[in-house]
Amino acid sequence: MPGYLLAVLLLTALTQVGGLVLLSGLPLMHLIRATSVWQQRLWRGLAFLLVYLLSAIAIVPALAQLGGRVPLPCVANKASPLQPANFGYCLLMRNYVTPETHAHLLRIAQQFRQAHPDSTVRYLDANFPFWNGFPLLPHLSHKDGRKVDLAFFYQRKDTQTPVDFSPAWLGYWFYEQPPSHKEATCQDKQSWLRWDFAWLQPRYAAYEIDATRTRSLLQLLANDAQKILLEPHLQARLGVQATNLKFQGCRAARHDDHIHAQW
Ligand SMILES: [Zn+2]
CATH class of the missing domain: 3.30.1380.10 (Muramoyl-pentapeptide Carboxypeptidase; domain 2)
Structure with missing residues (x-):
């Protein structure tokens, strides 16, 4: 759990919304089960990247515009x-x-x-x-x-x-x-x-x-x-x-x- 907390803080400092994306993606990521711990981490990491990229490309620009910012x-x-x-x-x-x-x-x-x-x-x-x-x-x-x-x-x-x-x-x-x-x-x-x-x-x-x-x-x-x-x-x-x-x-x-x- 401290690992997730650190990742949320780091992502928030680096990208502002990345920490929030990680938190909201956690339930989805925890549905992913694999035989080895490393495989599970890899698939969960990839799932996060996918959700993050979708947010960055499709969701954040539309929401930001409502608040008066454009990329x-x-x-x-x-x-x-x-x-x-x-x-x-x-x-x-x-x-x-x-x-x-x-x-x-x-x-x-x-x-x-x-x-x-x-x-x-x-x-x-x-x-x-x-x-x-x-x-x-x-x-x-x-x-x-x-x-x-x-x-x-x-x-x-x-x-x-x-x-x-x-x-x-x-x-x-x-x-x-x-x-x-x-x-x-x-x-x-x-x-x-x-x-x-x-x-x-x-x-x-x-x-x-x-x-x-x-x-x-x-x-x-x-x-x-x-x-x-x-x-x-x-x-x-x-x-x-x-x-x-x-x-x-x-x-x-x-x-x-x-x-x-x-x-
Ligand atoms: Zn400057």
């Missing part, structure tokens, strides 16, 4: 050139926003596609499907359907060839370092929310930020969003200045691996 597109197409950096954001139902935020972001993605026909705007964590005030951890502010994180654009370091994916698996944690110590705004200011993951950085050594396309996206956001968060050294490097483009401070998650936008 961002999971696969980009011509009309909606927007997709997650990792399909997991859709599977974990972390891609919900208000219809207004959806419309703003879609328009920006379409404008971006016109300027860069081979590139797709990629989003990261957005919000959960339900309940204003329920934060999408570890982002404390992603709780009202109006916050979306967006991936930078990248190119190969050796040839400066643009790539249309995020070198980091999740789209987060590939940090752009400031050009010198002087620009390291948060140096010597420790915060448990400011992660460094120094051990992870060498993995992405073949890539660097594509300043042209990232600047393009940032400019479109600056013209439209209510507030954008980005580290000061990147604001300077990309050469975009706007009153709604701000620094989150040193006591918050860093914003030199993604752009935070809100409407």
